[in-house]
Amino acid sequence: MIGFRRLVALILGIALATAPALATPIRIKDLVEFDGVRGNDLVGYGLVVGLNGTGDGLRNAPFTEEIMVNILERLGVNVTGEQFRPQNVAAVIVTGVLPPFARQGSQIDITVSAIGDADSLLGGTLVMTPLTAADGEIYAVAQGSVIAGGAAAAGDAAEVVQGVPTGGVIPTGARVEREVDFDLGDMDGIRLALRTPDFTTALRIEAAINADFGRRVALMLDAGTVALDIPAARMRSPAHALSRIENLLVEPERRARVVVDQRSGTIVMGEDVRISRVAVAQGNLTLRIEERPVAVQPSPFGAGETVIVPRTRAEIEAGEGTQLAEIPAGTSLSDVVAALNALGVAPRDMIDILSSIQAAGALHAEFIIR
Numbered sequence: 001m002i003g004f005r006r007l008v009a010l011i012l013g014i015a016l017a018t019a020p021a022l023a024t025p026i027r028i029k030d031l032v033e034f035d036g037v038r039g040n041d042l043v044g045y046g047l048v049v050g051l052n053g054t055g056d057g058l059r060n061a062p063f064t065e066e067i068m069v070n071i072l073e074r075l076g077v078n079v080t081g082e083q084f085r086p087q088n089v090a091a092v093i094v095t096g097v098l099p100p101f102a103r104q105g106s107q108i109d110i111t112v113s114a115i116g117d118a119d120s121l122l123g124g125t126l127v128m129t130p131l132t133a134a135d136g137e138i139y140a141v142a143q144g145s146v147i148a149g150g151a152a153a154a155g156d157a158a159e160v161v162q163g164v165p166t167g168g169v170i171p172t173g174a175r176v177e178r179e180v181d182f183d184l185g186d187m188d189g190i191r192l193a194l195r196t197p198d199f200t201t202a203l204r205i206e207a208a209i210n211a212d213f214g215r216r217v218a219l220m221l222d223a224g225t226v227a228l229d230i231p232a233a234r235m236r237s238p239a240h241a242l243s244r245i246e247n248l249l250v251e252p253e254r255r256a257r258v259v260v261d262q263r264s265g266t267i268v269m270g271e272d273v274r275i276s277r278v279a280v281a282q283g284n285l286t287l288r289i290e291e292r293p294v295a296v297q298p299s300p301f302g303a304g305e306t307v308i309v310p311r312t313r314a315e316i317e318a319g320e321g322t323q324l325a326e327i328p329a330g331t332s333l334s335d336v337v338a339a340l341n342a343l344g345v346a347p348r349d350m351i352d353i354l355s356s357i358q359a360a361g362a363l364h365a366e367f368i369i370r
C-alpha cells in the first residue's frame with residue numbers, strides 16, 4: 001500500500017536535489033538523411049544445398065524441385081522425367097540492401113530465410129542467386145555458406161529447437177554487379193530530411209550551417225526539410241560540402257513523450273514531460289475466496305450416505321491508510337517515477353497511475369501505449 005503524502009515529499013526532495021540536465025549536442029549526420037543518399041532493397045529466390053537431412057520435403061514444397069531442376073539443367077544435367085527426393089536442399093528467399101555509392105565488385109551482407117518446410121539451414125550453402133531491385137534489374141549475385149541463428153535436435157518422441165534455425169545470414173555473401181545511376185557531383189542543391197521532423201531542430205540546423213560557412217547556404221523549408229545551396233557553399237563538390245556539414249553539432253529539440261510497454265512493464269520518458277497540479281489517491285483492495293467443504297455423515301445406526309456440503313468464504317478488504325495526495329504543478333514525470341520506484345511500486349501499478357494522470361489531462365506529453 002502506497003503512502004502518497006510520503007510520495008509528495010520524495011518528489012519535492014528529488015526536484016530540489018536534482019539539477020536540470022543539459023541537452024547533448026548531436027552531429028547533423030545523426031539527425032538527417034541526405035536526399036538521394038539511400039540504400040536500395042534487393043530480393044532473390046534461391047536454393048540452399050548440403051543440409052543434413054533437414055531440407056524441404058519435395059512432396060510438400062514442389063517449387064523446391066522446380067528450381068533444383070532449373071539449376072541442374074543450366075549446369076548441363078538433364079533430369080527430365082527423373083524422380084528424385086533428396087532432403088538436403090531447401091528453397092529460400094534471399095534479401096539484402098544495396099548501400100549508396102556501392103560500386104561493382106564490392107560485397108554486401110545478405111539474409112537467407114527458408115520458405116518451405118525445411119527444419120534447419122545449419123551447414124547449408126546458398127547456390128548462386130541473382131538479386132533484383134524494384135525495377136526488376138539484377139544488381140547483385142549471392143552465394144556462400146549460411147550462418148544459421150539457432151539449433152534443432154529431434155528424436156523419436158521429442159524435439160527441441162533453440163533460436164530460429166530456418167533463417168541465417170551470409171556476411172559479404174553478395175557481390176555487386178550493377179551500380180545505381182546516381183551522380184552526386186551534378187547536383188546544385190541537396191535537401192536534408194530530418195529523421196524526426198521538428199521546426200526548432202530544423203531552424204537550429206539552418207543556423208549552424210550558415211554560421212559555419214559565414215553566409216546563407218541553408219534554408220529551412222518545413223519541419224522536416226532543410227535545403228542546401230551547393231553553389232553558395234563554394235566548395236569543390238557537393239561531397240566536400242556534405243563532409244563539412246555532417247559533423248556540425250546541433251542540439252535537437254524533442255517532443256515530450258511517454259512510451260509504455262504493458263507486456264514488459266517498461267516506461268520510457270523524456271526529460272521535458274511535465275505534470276499539472278493534480279490530486280491522486282490509491283488504495284489497496286484485497287479479495288479473498290476460500291473453499292472449506294464439510295463432510296456430513298449419517299448417524300451411526302441410521303440409513304443414509306456421506307454428503308459433501310460446500311462452504312465458501314468470500315470477503316473484500318480495503319488496505320489501511322489510503323490517502324489523497326496532491327502533486328504540485330510543474331513537477332517532472334521523471335521525479336514522480338523516481339519517487340514511485342523509491343516506494344517500491346510495481347510497474348503495473350505505476351502504468352495505471354500514469355494512465356489515470358493522462359486521462360485527467362494533467363500529463364502534458366504524447367502518451368504511447370504498446
